Amino acid sequence: MTFLAVGLCLLGVAAALVLAALDDGVTFFYTPSKVAANAVPAGQQFRLGGLVETGSRKTLGDGVSVAFRVTDCIRSLPVVYKGVLPDLFREGQGVVAIGRLEKSGTFRADSILAKHDENYMPKDLADQLKEQGQWHKDGGGKPCPEAKS
């Protein structure tokens, strides 16, 4: 009986911890279109997914910050990241950036993910692109036909 009580207490504590942790432990996934539609509260961490716009990658003055644009073939968003990009980061390929939107409208990334597979398209992004009717079976490695900012 004692142990049942202890177990139930523990479950209660765990549930409380889980609920508290879900507040800042969960990050939402958005595409540039969703961001443009004002779906994102300012200052909140989220994951931005899309393709790296071809020709948009620049190294900034400090030599270690990189700027590029992430596009979902409808809208695009400028991203700044300080650090070493993953090996598979390439223009025209899928990327997921985790960070926050600044007041200027630039997305400041804390980390950048590109999967260890040459045909990588993040699943969340593929689903979003399908939803938006922008999905081509081989689209993962191909830049958008045209992207508006």
Place this chain on the structure above:
Amino acid sequence: MTAEIGHFALIVAAILALGQSILPMAGAARRHGALMSLGNTLATGQFVFVLIAFCALTWAFVASDFSVANVVQNSHSGKPLLYKITGVWGNHEGSMVLWCLILSLFGACVAWFGSNVSPGLRARAISVQGMIGLAFLAFVLLTSNPFDRVNPMPPDGRGLNPILQDPGLAFHPPLLYLGYVGFSVTFSFAIAALLEGRVDASWGRWVRPWALAAWSFLTLGIALGSWWAYYELGWGGFWFWDPVENASFMPWLVGTALLHSAIVAEKRDALKSWSILLAILTFSLSLLGTFLVRSGVLTSVHTFATDPERGLFILAILAVAIGGALLLYAWRAPTLKGGGLFRPVSREGALILNNLLMTVAALTVLFGTLYPLVVDALGLGKISVGPPYFNATFVPLMAPMILAMGVAPFLPWKRADLLGAFDRLKLIAGVAVALAAAVAFVEDRHSFAAALGLGLAAWLIGAAAWEIAGRIRLFRAPPGESLRRAAAMPRSALGMTVAHAAAGVVVAGITASGVWQTEVIRTMKPGDRADVAGYTIGFAGVREVRVGNYLARRGHFIVSEGGVAVDALWPEKRVYLPQRMPTTEAAIRTTLFADLYVVLGDPDGKGGHAVRLYHNPLVPWIWIGAVFMFLGGMISLTDRRHRVGAPRRSARPASARPSEA
């Protein structure tokens, strides 16, 4: 020809597995000795034929037989021999064959080394093992045949993903599967016991060595994977709470609980029904992990390229195995009789606390892993649950766990005096609190986390050392006497103490590297210097080299301490030739107490290179600790009670057994 032999051997193995799942079970039901022992032969046969298939596949890789589709997709003639061999399990199909091989090996081990298990239980366990084998062999044959041919045959293969061409990752899957799949044996024993309707203390004794072996390998497999992530991914981190990492971690947590509850089942004839539930849950989580990794339902850096058909097949296996096992449990468990009685404060009580904390922790991890799937399925948006969630739920559950871990070995069975036990440990507690206070006082950044983590680590290591010192009467008896006592110490007690102390070492490593990591990101031109945590790192330049199957830009860094050069580091950016795929090779200078970690980035076009420098204090302790946890498991496994003396079945009244079918 070899491919056909392999394919044929897999089919034969599946047929043998079919026989293995039916015949010994029927034999056990009818008390037919020959049918029951036929299971042993079939289990051996299944293993032999899966081994033939595995060897055939390995041969296709080693001989670069590009008429086999799997070899074309995952190998290349110019690859070093080691990676031709490890390429066998560097892909979905081949790794499933390895899965089946290890599964059938464990089944065969029950047949070979299970002579002290009662014949009925063993026959049923082997039969359940056969059912699992059949399910997975059917999965391989129907959805993931590694022996498919291609026509026309291409001149060369596409090569193995370069980041898998690494010794750490080469042996990560086999070790991980030895752990994952090893828990299939405890699952089979649990189902067998439920079918028999009889669980007694000897059940705990039979299950313990299997749980111990599986747990040890799983520990090593997870550690190897995290070590690989640490040095290969170039992020300076070792654990990302990625869904696939969690998939291997959940069986570890519940398996750890099982390991401890089986002790109570054996020694005190209690917690039997609970142990059976844990055995079912552990393997269920292994299966869930297999599903998550191979179905592509989760976004993760690890997942295999997959198609939905495979995901559905594994989901079906999952549903039948977990659903069936839990139904059987719900039906039969109430008939199992409880055993020895004990007070809440006792060795049993402490082990139950371990069990509760471990399973609740596994539950929070499970919740965090599956929550994004549920939210997505409900159409509420796409989310991911990141490290902040896991740190905020997992750490508060582990802290009381570690406190209890230190004191539990000092509690006697049945009824204990908690104050008395703490009294014996007051010196260790004092040292731990003093260390925590010193850390909190000296260090102003994240001081609470550091003080808590290092204090707990000191408590755990100190209590383990104190326990051994007490057992061998160190400094209280002549050295010869202490030495004799040390040699005579029961191996299981020694193994436990080593593993507990090792867990303390891991906690210290995780805490220190998490709190005190130094990161410097900057561009460096040849001749530039950067200061990191007391070291000066000078950049001497970059040159192009060609090694084996890759081209590399190799940076040259000189590490000096107090103006004296102490080491040279050579981080690389590689491009593997067949796929033209880039990888980053960090260069690491490791001492026992810290790692200096250098990553070469891209050139900035003005003669400089982006460079990432890390100083990671105590990070080697994580892997050293994990290796000692493994060794603790192995030491415990050599305990003579696990090997000799067929455990006698205590005479349980027949009323404890429901009528048999």
